[in-house]
Amino acid sequence: MNIKKICCIGAGYVGGPTMAVIAQKCPLINVTVVDINTDRIAAWNSNDLSKLPVYEPDLDSIIKEARGRNLFFSTEVDNAIDAADMIFISVNTPTKTYGKGKGLAADLKYIELCARQIARVSRQDKIVVEKSTLPVRTASAIKSILDNTGNGVQFQILSNPEFLAEGTAVKDLLEPDRVLIGGDSTKEGKGAIQSLVDIYANWVPKDRILTTNVWSSELSKLTANAFLAQRVSSINAMSVICEKTGADINEVSKAIGMDSRIGPKFLESSVGFGGSCFQKDILNLVYIAKSYGLNEVADYWEQVILMNDYQKNRFSDNIVSTLYNTVSGKKITFLGWAFKKDTNDTRESAAIQVADNLLNERAYIEVYDPKVTEERIYADLEHLNSRNPEENRELLKIRQNPYQASENSHAIAVLTEWDEFKTFDWQKIYDNMKKPAFIFDGRGILDTKTLEKIGFICYQIGSGTKA
Ligand code: UDX
Ligand code: UDX
Ligand code: ADP
Secondary structure (H helix, E strand, C coil), X not given: CCCCEEEEXXXXXXXXXXXXXXXXXXXXCEEEEECCCHHHHHHHCCCCHHHCCCCCCCHHHXXXXXXXXXXXXXXXXXXXXXXXXXXXXXXXXXXXXXXXXXXXXXXXXXXXXXHHXXXXXXXXXXXXXXXXXXXXXXXXXXXXXXXXXXXXXXXXXXXXCCCCCCCCHHHHHHCCCCEEEECCCCHXXXXXXXXXXXXXXXXXXXXXXXXECHHHHHHHHHHHHHHHHHHHHHHHHHHXXXXXXXXXXXXXHHHHHCCCCCCCCCCCCCCCCCCCCHHHHHXXXXXXXXXXCCHHHHHHHHHHHHHHHHHHHHHHHHHHHHCCCCCCCCEEEEECCCCCCCCCCCCCCHHHHHHHHXXXXXXXXXXXXXXXXXXXXXXXXXXXXXXXXXXXXXHEEXXXXXXXXXXXXXXXXXXXXXXXXXXXXXXXXXXXXXXXXXXXXXXXXXXXXXXXXXCCEEEECCECCCC
């Protein structure tokens, strides 16, 4: 099928940037991104490109080029579904917060609603593409809903998981390591796969477009995220040993990364991984393993999450014990709230857990993050339900610059690796802090030698050189 019109349901971190790049690279295809969230759609349509709901480097220029030409953002979901030849499902699949599989399984409520809506509205044959990360065999559930509730039209279901990382979304979309497309091996299935291959082939080299069966494609996405998260937990486990033994995690990372079998990427020790995918996908994998009675497999992957929780809690425990076993009434400055640099996304950010732990110890926190909004930070804390919203607002304040956030502070904690933190006037910060002035670098980005010369007492994750 020669695709002329695409509809993408879900205008979030995945749907928005992915469709922007498809529209930019395929000017002959009309791409409409729909969402039920009217504020989000309004923000995507905003003339002020700094107001786009997702911050990603270079995304604004792509939106500027394609929006209004062949890229549209709309709340008219039914119309867009009806008109499209190909529909991407890119809605959220959070971890279930209720019922069977609570805390582990993916909540497929939004996916199912989409499938039912597609079935109800569609009047001609369509290709439905799963973009959201989904448990293995979700495609069969979608197919069953489409076939049993539709108007007799034919649907082909493809799995096309997104591997983009936030903060580098545009680059990852323009130059992906690979594009994965899973589909049926029937004649119709192969035809659907080819239609999607043809879209990507407009800018992705053919040898990077892999086609598999649907289940392999779905499972590959979970596996990729589990392996990546496991690397971070593995290096973080070694960071603790470094701190105890006098080894240095950066030296260890470099030494092992030069082994071509291991490779140098994704070996940065940190206060803990965050983001919308890693934890959710591993929990999902654990749930799938348990549901097949594979307890050893489930325990193996669960350990990646337990290690990550340990790393976050260890960071806040260390702040408390270093500050003479009490932070009650003391001001701690947080540099960074986002789960990593170059994004305004805070989902599962380590900063949230670290802040909650310190607030439980009655610390007073002031946060500076260059991209995260005040409402987002308070919403993250409220979501935990550890204390009432008024208390959160009293105990934690958001500041517009690091100098204000660190005035009279007892300690600085670096939670996100924003580049600008390295260029601050650290002497000025030191002069306005309480003494002794402590820095806890949870990202290993600061030059501790220079900071120590200024007078700071420094702790850096994985650095055992002072052990
Ligand atoms: C991840 C996958 O990389 C991507 O392929 C998938 O599509 C979605 O999930 P994302 O969550 O956006 O992407 O960011 P990623 O760069 O993978 O970082 C995840 C977390 O791990 C961040 O908190 C990051 O700070 C942390 N991390 C990453 C480390 O602590 N150390 C590292 O070496 C790498
Ligand atoms: C290993 C390290 O590779 C080497 O750097 C170190 O100096 C000594 O230990 P070795 O034990 O000789 O070397 O062999 P290796 O090729 O690493 O294989 C170890 C085991 O892992 C073998 O049983 C091999 O069959 C198995 N293996 C390896 C797998 O099952 N799957 C793989 O993908 C790779
Ligand atoms: P992701 O990181 O996977 O892109 P987001 O939460 O950023 O996740 O985006 C998912 C989007 O999907 C949200 O904006 C949400 O409003 C939208 N959404 C969820 N269900 C539906 C639906 N049935 N119809 C349209 N949009 C939906």
